[in-house]
Amino acid sequence: MRETNQLIEFIRDIFHTHDFIPLHEPSFSGHEKAYVLDTIESTFVSSVGAYVGQFEEQLSTYTGSDFTIATMNGTAALHTALLLAGVRQNDIVITQALTFVATCNAIHYCGAEPAFIDVARESLGMCPEALSQFLEEYAILDDHGDCLLKETRQKISACLPMHTFGHPVDLDELESVCQRWHLPLVEDAAESLGSLYKGQHTGTRGLVGVLSFNGNKIMTTGGGGAVLTQREELFNQGKHLTTTAKVPHPFEYVHDQVGYNYRLPNLNAALGVAQLEQLDEFIIKKRHLASAYAAFCESEGIEFLQEPHYARSNYWLNAMICSSMDERNQVLEVTNKQGVMTRPIWKLACDLQPYSQALRGDLSMSRWLERRVVNLPSSATAYE
Template identity: 60%
Template sequence: MLQSLIDFVRDHYRTNDFIPLHAPVFGGNEKAYVSDTIDSTFVSSVGAFVDRFEQDMASYTGSPRAVATVNGTAALHVALRLVGVGPGDYVITQPLTFVATCNAIAYCGAMPIFVDVDRHTLGLSPKALASWLDAHAYRDDSGTCRRRKDDRAIRACLPMHTFGHPADLDGLVSVCRDWGLALVEDAAESLGSTYHRRHTGTFGALGTLSFNGNKVITTGGGGMILADQAMGERAKHLTTTAKLPHPYEYVHDELGYNYRMPNLNAALGCAQLEQLEAYLAEKRQLASEYAACLAGGELEFVTEPEGCRSNYWLNAVICPDRERRDQLLKSTNEQGVMTRPIWQLMNRLPMYASAPAGELTNALWLEARVVNLPSSICVHGKGAI
C-alpha cells in the first residue's frame, strides 16, 4: 500500500524529483501586478492593491468587511482583542492546531483552555465544549462566563478549521450563544471552504485567514480579518498603529499595531485570488483521486464533513496506529515524497503545559495517526513543485 501511494504521487506530479507538501503556484498576473506596484513606488502599507485585495476578499467570502494584515497570527491577535480578550482571561480552543492559534491568545495576556476535537471534522467539538463548560464554568450576574476554579473570565471560543475542513459551526455557534462566548474562527487554512454554502470565517463575531506561502493562495506572508462594518473599522484602526487621519500630524489615540499588509504582498494576493476557483477545482480533484487510490486499504482518507465543501488544503490520512504512521512517514520521506505528521498537541508544548484541559481522547487518537500527503496543485499537467 505504501509503495502504491508513493507511485501514485509521483505519477500525479510527473516527476522523480523531490515532491514537497504544498508549494505555491504563480501562473497568472502576479509578475504584472507586482511590477505595477514597483512602478508606482507604493510598495509598503499604502497602495491600490491593498484596498483591492480587501474588497475582493470581502466579496469572495461574503463578509461585510475584510482587513488585510501582515500575517494570519496578527489577524488572530487583533480579532481576539476586538472581542475583549485581555490579561488574565481564558479562551477555549482545540489542542490539535498550529501553534499560532495559541500564540495569539498568549499575545493578549490570556491563557488557552484545551477542549477535545471531533474525529470527523478534526475541529473543536461542540459536544466536548458544552460538556466542559457544564462541568467547569458558570455565568455570573452580568452574564460573563467564568471558570469556577478561579473565577477568571472565559471571553471567547477559538476553533480552527483543520486542513480546510469546516468544524461543526452550527453546534459551536449554539454553545457559544448559550454561554455568552465570543466565537472567533481561525479560518487560516480554509479559504474557499464552506459550511452549508456559507464561507468559513463568517459565522462568528470575527474570522481570520492566512496567506502564508504554503496556503491555497499566498501573498508571501499575509492575513485577513473578516468582520462586520463596525468591527472592520476598529480592526483597520488597530492594525494601522491606531493613527487618526491628519494631513501631517502623527496622532495615535490608543495602543495599536503595525500589522499592515504591504502593497507588494497585496498585489500578489490579487493575482492569486483571480485563480482561486481553478485552484480549488484541482485540489478537490486530487482529493478524489487520493480517495480512490486508498480505497479498501488500511489508510483512511480524511474527507469533507457532511454539508460542507472543503478546499482540501492539505490532504490527510488516518493510519491504523502510531507504528503504521511512522512507517508511512519514513518510507515516503526516504523516497523524496514529503509527508508530515499532524501537529503535536498544544498542551504538550512547554509554554502551554499548565493550561487547563478537558478530556482529549479524540485529539490524542488523531495525533498518533494523522499524516499529511503532498497537496500542491498542478498547472497544465505539470506538478507545482
C-alpha cells in the same frame, strides 16, 4: 512497506515527477509578475497602495464578508480578531488542542490563557459536545451574564475553533453552545479559504474570522492574513489597531492607544489579487486531487480524511489516517527518505512547553489522531 511504496508510486504518477515532491507549493501562473512589477514601478510597495484596498474588496466579495482588513500574516490577523472580540489580560480563551501553535500564540499575545478541548472525528476541528461538557464542568454564568471559570473566576472571553486542513467545523452546533454561555465565536479559518459550511464561507459565521495567505496556503501573498467581520464598528476599530492606532491628521503623528504595525504591504497585496483571480481553479484542482487520493486509499484499505457531510472543503492538506503510530512512523520515514514530503499532524498544543500548564478537558480523540494522521503532498500544481 509494500503499501507505502505503492503510495509513493501513486503520488509520483499524480505529480508526474521523480524529483522531490513538497507537501504544498504555490502556483504562479496568472498575473502575479505583472501586478507585483506594477507596484514596484509605482513606488507604493508598502502598506499605502491601491492593491491593498482592491484585495480587501475582492476578499469581501469572494467570502461574503461585509468588511475585510488585510494584515501582514495570519497570526497578526488572529491577534487582532481576539482583541476585537474583547479578549483581555488574564482571560481564558477556549480552543482546540489539535491546532497549529499560532492559534495559541495569538491568545498569549493578548495576555490571555488557552483552555484546550477535544476535536470531532469528522472534521478534526472543535467538538461541540466536548465544548458543552467542558463548560458544564468548569464554567458558570455570573449575575452580569459573564462566563467565568468556577475555580479562579477568570473570564472566559471567547471560543476559538480552527477549520483543520480546510475542513469546516460544525458551526451550527458550536454557535448554539456559545450562545448559551454568552461566548463570542472567533473562527480560525486560516486554512480554509474557499471552504463552505452549508453554503456559507468559513470565517464569516462568527463575530470575527481570520484567513491566512502564507506561502504554503491554497493561495498566497508571500506572507499575509485577513480579518473578516460583518460589523462596521469592529472593522473601523480593527483598521485603526492594525495601522498603529494613528489618528488622521494632515501632518501630526497622533496615536490614541496601543496599536500594531500589522497592515499588509501593497507588494504582497498585488500578489494576492493575482492569486485570488485563480482561486476557484485552485480549488477545483485540489478537490480533484483529493478525489484521486480517496479512490487510491479505498482500493488499498487506507482511511482518507473526507470533507464533513455538511461542508465543501478546499482540501488544503490531504490526510490519511493510519491504523497505529507505528504505521504512521513507517509511512513518514519511508516517504521522506524517498523524496516525497509527508508530515504528521501537529503535536498537541497542551504538550508544548509554553502551554503545558493550561487547563484542558478530555483529549482522547485529539491524542488518537495525533498518533495516526499523515499529511500527503497537496499542491494544486499536480494538475498544471
